[in-house]
Amino acid sequence: MDAARVRFARTLAKKTLREFGATAPPVPVEAVLRFYGLTLTREAHEGAWSGSLRGDRVVVNATHPQMRQRFTAAHELGHVRLGHLVMEGGCLALEPTAEPPKQITPAQAAEALFEDRMRVQEIEANEFAAELLAPRTWVKTLYRDLRDPDRMADVFQLSRQAVWIACLRAGCIKYRTRFRI
């Protein structure tokens, strides 16, 4: 398996924000898609199916929570921007299907992050989506102000789990793990 182009995905996400002109959260992901000539469509699907690309349409699972749909849409844009031409049937759950528990521990966030790191294209698209919707510099600034990933989730319009992961990635929260984050 080729190594994932993680840094490339992040750089491309930052470039995408600059091109679009987003300077503060929440990133209007549907407008960003339109900027690149893509339209967002919602379809109800059962279970873990999160979304896919169909021509110039990004399809996301309407039964998933809004905040997760936003992440999925950004993830699909990542596939386009990263030049992933051969796509498999669809992108599976980026987060556990069950509602997250009331308290999310850094261990759970790290575990979830590790789960994402299975396939190169998925890794790259997730890296792109994470940096697009919660760029490290914004995460660090907001964490300095709020010190609370759960409240930050409202500002970023992302799931609490996604923001906990973003805080781990940005180094705001320290956690010793056997996985590389």
Ligand SMILES: [Zn+2]
């Ligand atoms: Zn995918």
